[in-house]
Amino acid sequence: MFRRGAASAAPLLLAALLPAAVSSPALHAPAGHVVVVELFTSQGCSTCPPADRLLSSLGAQDGDRVVPLAFHVDIWNSTGWTDPFSRADWTKRQTAYARKFRADTIYTPQAVVDGGAELVGSDAKALNAAIAQAAARPAGRLALQLRPDGSQVHVTIDVELPDGLRKDSLDLMLAVFETGLVTDVGRGENGGRQLHDDYVVRSLSRAAKLAAGGPSRTRTEASIALDPGWKEPHLGVAAFLQDPASLAIEGAAATMVDPRRE
Numbered sequence: 001m002f003r004r005g006a007a008s009a010a011p012l013l014l015a016a017l018l019p020a021a022v023s024s025p026a027l028h029a030p031a032g033h034v035v036v037v038e039l040f041t042s043q044g045c046s047t048c049p050p051a052d053r054l055l056s057s058l059g060a061q062d063g064d065r066v067v068p069l070a071f072h073v074d075i076w077n078s079t080g081w082t083d084p085f086s087r088a089d090w091t092k093r094q095t096a097y098a099r100k101f102r103a104d105t106i107y108t109p110q111a112v113v114d115g116g117a118e119l120v121g122s123d124a125k126a127l128n129a130a131i132a133q134a135a136a137r138p139a140g141r142l143a144l145q146l147r148p149d150g151s152q153v154h155v156t157i158d159v160e161l162p163d164g165l166r167k168d169s170l171d172l173m174l175a176v177f178e179t180g181l182v183t184d185v186g187r188g189e190n191g192g193r194q195l196h197d198d199y200v201v202r203s204l205s206r207a208a209k210l211a212a213g214g215p216s217r218t219r220t221e222a223s224i225a226l227d228p229g230w231k232e233p234h235l236g237v238a239a240f241l242q243d244p245a246s247l248a249i250e251g252a253a254a255t256m257v258d259p260r261r262e
Contacts, residue, residue: 033139034252035131036067036240038112039121040094043083043197044076046189051109051121056198058127059179066131067238067254068199069175073108081188085181085200093204100247115242115249138162140170140251142239148232148257149223157207157220157239157253165250168243172208172220175238177201177254178230202230210241226257233258 039055041048052070059068071090072083091106098106101118109121114134119126145156155174179198185191207222226232240252 033135033137033141034065034067034254035114035134036069036238036249036252037127037131038115039068039070039199040073040090040106040108040110040112041070041121042073042076042086042108043183043185043190043195044079044081044188045108047122048109049190049193049195051111052195052197054122054124054127055111056196059199063254065135067240067252069177069201069238070197070199071201072197073106075106076108076188079188081185081191084183085197085202089204090201097247115247138164140165140241142241142251142253144237144239144253144255146237146255146257151228152223152225153235153237153257155207155222155224155237155239157222159210159218159220159241159251161210161216161218161241161251163216165241166214166216167212168245169212170210170241170250171206171244172210173240173242174205174207174222174224175201175240176203176224176226176230177236177238178234179236180231180234199236202227202235207239 037058039051041052055068055070058066071093072085073091073094074086074088075091077083077086094106097112110118111121111127112118113130116134117130119130141160143158147154157172177199181197181200183195185193185195208220210218235257236254237257238252238254241250
């Protein structure tokens with residue numbers, strides 16, 4: 001179902017992979033820089049809940065070393081259930097990764113680690129290995145300060161880059177995520193089930209572009225609008241540096257909007 005090959009202009013296919021190694025030992029992030037784990041998932045996919053639970057466990061166990069982000073894609077919405085957290089933009093993001101990995105198929109659940117490795121999102125053993133490998137690479141250091149202000153949150157991001165990462169331009173991305181989401185699924189492959197989702201990405205935007213050859217230390221300030229339907233006590237903000245050419249992620253940080261949730 002998941003085939004590697006030359007990049008193609010043909011439309012990407014969709015596949016669902018069975019959960020793998022769900023009973024593997026618990027995840028524990030190694031020493032090193034903070035690693036971003038992106039999970040491409042859907043409430044319409046029957047093999048996704050184990051991966052969703054694994055992502056939740058990862059955040060609970062290693063939230064200081066790993067930034068988990070769940071991107072709910074919209075391709076499964078035609079199979080009987082419309083995922084309320086899905087967006088076409090997240091499908092486009094997964095498609096961009098598929099091109100990077102020279103794949104002509106996208107699938108769920110898929111985990112992408114620091115933009116450099118992909119694997120079945122429910123495979124704990126493979127995810128452990130990918131996180132360890134990513135954490136060993138040099139990366140930038142990010143520090144986040146948040147100031148909620150009614151319907152928005154003001155964000156200050158301090159970035160420190162090692163010399164080796166200053167040769168290329170980097171996008172400073174900001175994601176708002178929400179935890180503690182519960183959905184009673186009425187139809188589709190998960191019909192009749194109650195699903196629990198954490199680290200669901202609600203918005204993603206570029207706060208700044210760090211030019212190649214720039215200073216080793218920068219500060220960026222931005223404001224993010226908060227939808228009234230999002231529950232502030234369960235909201236967090238993640239910042240990460242991503243190379244727009246290679247899609248590699250070169251450092252990250254995350255914190256809750258309400259510090260009482262940390």
